[in-house]
Amino acid sequence: MTTLDIMPENTANTVTPETMQAIVQTEEKVTASLELQEVPVPTLKSGEVLVEVKAAGVNRADLLQTQGNYPVPPGASEILGLECAGVIVDAGDTDRSIGEEVACLLTGGGYAQFVAVPQGQLMPIPNGYSFVEAASIVEVACTVWSNIGMLAGLKEGDLFLIHGGAGGIGTFAIQMGKALGATVAVTAGSAEKLETCKELGADILINYKEEDFAETLKNQADVILDIIGAKYLAQNVKAMAKDGHMVTIGMQGGVKGELNLGHLLAKRGTISATALRGRDVEDKARIVRSTVDNIWPLLNNKKISHHIDHTLPLAQAAEALQKLQEGTVTGKLVLTT
Amino acid sequence: MTTLDIMPENTANTVTPETMQAIVQTEEKVTASLELQEVPVPTLKSGEVLVEVKAAGVNRADLLQTQGNYPVPPGASEILGLECAGVIVDAGDTDRSIGEEVACLLTGGGYAQFVAVPQGQLMPIPNGYSFVEAASIVEVACTVWSNIGMLAGLKEGDLFLIHGGAGGIGTFAIQMGKALGATVAVTAGSAEKLETCKELGADILINYKEEDFAETLKNQADVILDIIGAKYLAQNVKAMAKDGHMVTIGMQGGVKGELNLGHLLAKRGTISATALRGRDVEDKARIVRSTVDNIWPLLNNKKISHHIDHTLPLAQAAEALQKLQEGTVTGKLVLTT
Numbered sequence: 010m011t012t013l014d015i016m017p018e019n020t021a022n023t024v025t026p027e028t029m030q031a032i033v034q035t036e037e038k039v040t041a042s043l044e045l046q047e048v049p050v051p052t053l054k055s056g057e058v059l060v061e062v063k064a065a066g067v068n069r070a071d072l073l074q075t076q077g078n079y080p081v082p083p084g085a086s087e088i089l090g091l092e093c094a095g096v097i098v099d100a101g102d103t104d105r106s107i108g109e110e111v112a113c114l115l116t117g118g119g120y121a122q123f124v125a126v127p128q129g130q131l132m133p134i135p136n137g138y139s140f141v142e143a144a145s146i147v148e149v150a151c152t153v154w155s156n157i158g159m160l161a162g163l164k165e166g167d168l169f170l171i172h173g174g175a176g177g178i179g180t181f182a183i184q185m186g187k188a189l190g191a192t193v194a195v196t197a198g199s200a201e202k203l204e205t206c207k208e209l210g211a212d213i214l215i216n217y218k219e220e221d222f223a224e225t226l227k228n229q230a231d232v233i234l235d236i237i238g239a240k241y242l243a244q245n246v247k248a249m250a251k252d253g254h255m256v257t258i259g260m261q262g263g264v265k266g267e268l269n270l271g272h273l274l275a276k277r278g279t280i281s282a283t284a285l286r287g288r289d290v291e292d293k294a295r296i297v298r299s300t301v302d303n304i305w306p307l308l309n310n311k312k313i314s315h316h317i318d319h320t321l322p323l324a325q326a327a328e329a330l331q332k333l334q335e336g337t338v339t340g341k342l343v344l345t346t
Numbered sequence: 347m348t349t350l351d352i353m354p355e356n357t358a359n360t361v362t363p364e365t366m367q368a369i370v371q372t373e374e375k376v377t378a379s380l381e382l383q384e385v386p387v388p389t390l391k392s393g394e395v396l397v398e399v400k401a402a403g404v405n406r407a408d409l410l411q412t413q414g415n416y417p418v419p420p421g422a423s424e425i426l427g428l429e430c431a432g433v434i435v436d437a438g439d440t441d442r443s444i445g446e447e448v449a450c451l452l453t454g455g456g457y458a459q460f461v462a463v464p465q466g467q468l469m470p471i472p473n474g475y476s477f478v479e480a481a482s483i484v485e486v487a488c489t490v491w492s493n494i495g496m497l498a499g500l501k502e503g504d505l506f507l508i509h510g511g512a513g514g515i516g517t518f519a520i521q522m523g524k525a526l527g528a529t530v531a532v533t534a535g536s537a538e539k540l541e542t543c544k545e546l547g548a549d550i551l552i553n554y555k556e557e558d559f560a561e562t563l564k565n566q567a568d569v570i571l572d573i574i575g576a577k578y579l580a581q582n583v584k585a586m587a588k589d590g591h592m593v594t595i596g597m598q599g600g601v602k603g604e605l606n607l608g609h610l611l612a613k614r615g616t617i618s619a620t621a622l623r624g625r626d627v628e629d630k631a632r633i634v635r636s637t638v639d640n641i642w643p644l645l646n647n648k649k650i651s652h653h654i655d656h657t658l659p660l661a662q663a664a665e666a667l668q669k670l671q672e673g674t675v676t677g678k679l680v681l682t683t
Contacts, residue, residue, distance in 0.1 A: 160616075238607045251624075257607050264608035270575045270594050271601035274619035279497075282611035287588075 025059060025099050026050055030346075031088050031121030032326045040075040040334070043089075043327040051086065051118065051125040056290075059099035060111060060126050064144035065119035065323070066092040067342040070286065072330045081117060082287050089326070090119020091286065092147035094140040103128045110134050112143040114151055114297055116286060119144075120326055122346055129294025132301050135308035145341040146315050149181045150304045152258060152285050155296045157182065157234055158189075158303055160281055161254040165190030167231035170222070170248060172241065174211055175202035177341055178258070182234050183209045184313040185304065194230070196222050205339075223247040228276075234258070239266030249276045257282040316340035362396060362436050363387055367683075368425050368458030369663045377412040377671070380426075380664040388423065388455065388462040393627070396436035397448060397463050401481035402456035402660070403429040404679040407623065409667045419453060419624050426663070427456020427681075428623065431471060431480035440465045447471050449480040451488055451634055453623060456481075457663050459683055466631025469638050472645035482678040483652050486518045487641045489595060489622050492633045494519065494571055495526075495640055497618055498591040502527030504568035507559070507585060509578065511548055512539035514678055515595070519571050520546040521650040522641070531567065533559050542676075560584040565613070571595070576603030586613045594619040653677035 029050045036042035053059055071089045073079035081087055097109045105128055112132040118124040134143045157163045169186040173179045174195025186193040187210035194213035195206040203214040215222045223244035230248045233255035235241060240262025245255045246269065253276055273280070288296070307313045318340035321329050329342045366387045373379035390396055408426045410416035418424055434446045442465055449469040455461040471480045494500045506523040510516045511532025523530040524547035531550035532543040540551040552559045560581035567585045570592040572578060577599025582592045583606065590613055610617070625633070644650045655677035658666050666679045 239605075242605065242607070257611065260607055260611070265604055265606050267602055268576075268579065268605040268617075269602050270579070270597055270619050273617075274594065274597070274621055275624075277618070277620040277624070279616060279618040280605075280610075281614075281616040282607050283614040284611055287612075287614070 025123070029122035030323070032090075032323065033088070034075055038075070038077040040072065040330050041327050043075065043330070045324045048088075048121070050123045053099060053101040053125050055102055056129075057101050057125045057127050058097050058103055058105050058131065059101065060093065060095045060113055060124050060131075061098045062093045062119060062122055062124055062346050063095040063140035064093060064320070064346070065090045065121075065344045066144045066146075066148060067326075067329045067333060067344060068092070068148055069333060071120075072333050075330060085116040085286075086118030086124070088118045088121050088124075090117060090121065090124070091115050092144055093119040093124060094134060094143035094147075095124075097131075098123070105131065110140075112138075112147050114147050114285075114293060116293075120323060120344060122323075127290045127294070129290060130297050132297055133305065135305055138308070141317060141320055141343045141345065142315065145317055145343050146181075146308065148285070149177055149315075150308075151296050151300045153178060153182045153185055153234070154300045154304050155285065156256040156258060156281075156283055157185065157232060159296070159299055160283065161232045161256050161279075163189055163191055163232045167191045168194060168226070168229050168250065170194045170196075170226060170230040170233045170245075171211075172196050172234065173236045173259075173261075174206040174214075175339075176236070178234070178236060180205070180209055180316065181313065183211050185307065186210075188307050188312045191232075194222075194226055230255075232256075236260075237262035239263035242266035242268060243272075246272050246276065246278060246280075249273075249278045252277050254279045254281070256280075258284070318342055320345050322346075362460070366459035367660070368455075369427075369660065370425070371412055375412070375414040377409065377667050378664050380412065380667070382661045385425075385458070387460050390436060390438040390462050392439055393466075394438050394462045394464050395434050395440055395442050395468065396438065397430065397432040397450055397461050397468075398435045399430045399456060399459060399461055399683050400432040400477035401430060401657070401683070402427045402458075402681045403481045403483075403485060404663075404666045404670060404681060405429070405485055406670060408457075409670050412667060422453040422623075423455030423461070425455045425458050425461075427454060427458070427461070428452050429481055429484035430456040430461060431477040431484075432461075434468075435460070442468065447477075449484050451484050451622075451630060453630075457660060457681060459660075464627045464631070466627060467634050469634055470642065472642055475645070478654060478657055478680045478682060479652065482654055482680050483518075483645065485622070486514055486652075487645075488633050488637045490515060490519045490522055490571070491637045491641050492622065493593040493595060493618075493620055494522065494569060496633065496636055497620065498569045498593055498616075500526055500528055500569045504528045505531060505563070505566050505587065507531045507533075507563060507567040507570045507582075508548075509533050509571065510573045510596075511543040511551075512676075513573070515571070515573065517542070517546055517653065518650065520548050522644065523547075525644050525649045528569075531559075531563055567592075569593075573597075574599035576600035579603035579605060580609075583609050583613065583615060583617075586610075586615045589614050591616045591618070593617075595621070655679055657682050659683075 236259030238260030573596030575597030
């Protein structure tokens with residue numbers, strides 16, 4: 010299916026085909042309509058390298074995108090996939106090397122055999138990691154570190170509240186919080202999920218179905234990582250300590266909530282809401298650099314582990330997203346080429 | 347009235363009286379009940395100096411306090427007054443010098459002949475400033491710099507939106523914004539007030555009675571200094587640029603507003619609400635140090651000027667607050683001893 014026998018004139022030192030297999034959505038808003046198709050290999054812009062994808066991480070944002078609920082940023086690939094690991098096959102005009110194994114933060118395009126990656130979004134493969142493991146860690150590491158480390162400035166001794174502690178973001182955030190010396194509190198919806206959080210190091214376990222986290226943690230949370238949004242807004246402000254900082258990165262509980270600025274002011278509190286994908290190339294490079302500096306040592310030293318639920322061939326992308334939607338996945342799904 | 351003839355045993359090298367004149371509120375929630383009374387001179391805690399007050403700035407928070415709407419932080423003086431200038435008359439256990447002229451950030455106690463001040467809250471008198479001028483600049487400088495410089499990180503090229511541009515906070519913030527290289531937009535309620543803002547350097551003038559600032563500045567404001575609160579919450583988020591930061595320091599337009607976290611996330615926006623008074627001694631010292639480092643050079647070089655409406659004797663504190671409430675004051679009111 011690939012065309013490895015064709016060598017374009019402008020890539021004298023590499024053998025890059027002109028077409029590749031990639032996941033294409035054939036029907037708008039229908040996740041099940043994803044299928045493998047032959048499409049052109051991306052053309053490199055200045056500062057980009059071409060990576061042959063070995064493994065691509067599956068994210069909830071991919072699911073939302075197939076449902077028409079996550080618009081592709083202007084200029085980004087229409088192909089799904091926000092993270093991958095693989096091998097550089099064309100270094101373009103950069104000083105990177107062909108054959109270099111890399112993990113990549115993507116703005117799209119990971120569900121394919123090849124993807125064009127700005128060099129600032131390349132990361133080393135953590136020590137002892139397979140391509141599958143490396144592909145599964147990029148988005149979560151950059152997301153959690155950029156929000157909790159870089160933006161909210163979590164530090165030793167802080168109380169760090171994580172909503173959805175047993176999810177992909179949560180399990181990573183618990184370990185990162187502990188590695189940074191924070192006391193970690195988590196919310197989750199079952200004893201089993203809380204047990205998972207406990208095993209990862211969480212200190213305070215709150216079953217949100219049985220307990221009001223805001224009452225338990227009133228005025229105590231220095232940093233809050235929120236994926237719920239509106240539904241928890243007032244409670245998060247109540248749980249906040251003086252100079253607390255809450256960062257919302259998901260809105261599973263709605264977007265519109267009442268904010269009492271008087272309560273926020275009494276805490277000298279800060280509320281941020283962010284997303285990684287829409288950031289520009291310079292901003293992503295800044296985040297990738299800081300994440301590699303601060304989080305890669307924790308991965309290399311196995312201070313943070315990461316659970317792969319299972320892998321599926323790239324051709325079964327629709328099935329992977331279906332599983333994600335069913336909510337039965339307890340770790341990361343990764344597609345392999 | 348003072349008792350300068352009495353020299354307590356524990357202050358061998360100074361002549362500090364045991365009592366002093368200070369403004370005392372005799373009837374709860376009645377601003378007009380302020381009167382000069384003889385009260386004990388404050389006792390110094392470790393790290394504090396005793397300052398003989400020459401001039402004390404009048405702030406809106408003082409008015410709110412007399413009305414019962416601004417609780418005194420635990421441990422703070424019940425006497426009004428958040429800023430003053432004067433002379434050190436007892437250095438306590440610090441290495442400051444008796445006779446040193448200082449401006450002071452206070453947690454209370456400025457409406458008096460003497461006030462105890464943590465050494466971290468002492469600032470030099472800016473070059474060429476009188477005591478009256480120095481006493482009028484402390485709160486506004488520390489408030490604006492700590493929020494806009496330290497917290498929101500205003501930088502060259504930013505668009506800086508200031509609500510209430512013609513007020514005490516606003517007029518200072520305009521000049522600071524221009525000195526830092528920002529483009530300054532202001533809202534105010536009359537052509538006359540906007541003219542004042544323009545003379546101070548404001549680039550974009552918006553009469554909020556005639557124009558929707560959020561429409562005019564949609565997606566443009568990098569930093570917003572807000573004194574309105576709930577009433578402007580949605581509009582401020584609309585006016586915010588990518589990575590924008592809004593800081594609320596007043597709530598003249600109410601405390602409860604609807605926050606659309608989806609809109610905030612689309613901007614990767616941040617909302618903070620803060621107050622200076624409740625911060626602890628270490629935090630105030632950190633702010634004072636940074637304010638002196640960053641703002642004092644602008645005062646010394648006359649890059650920022652400050653308008654004194656007029657001065658009144660300390661005994662007329664009630665009258666001063668009455669004028670503030672009437673809303674006819676266009677500059678700062680200062681009490682002199």
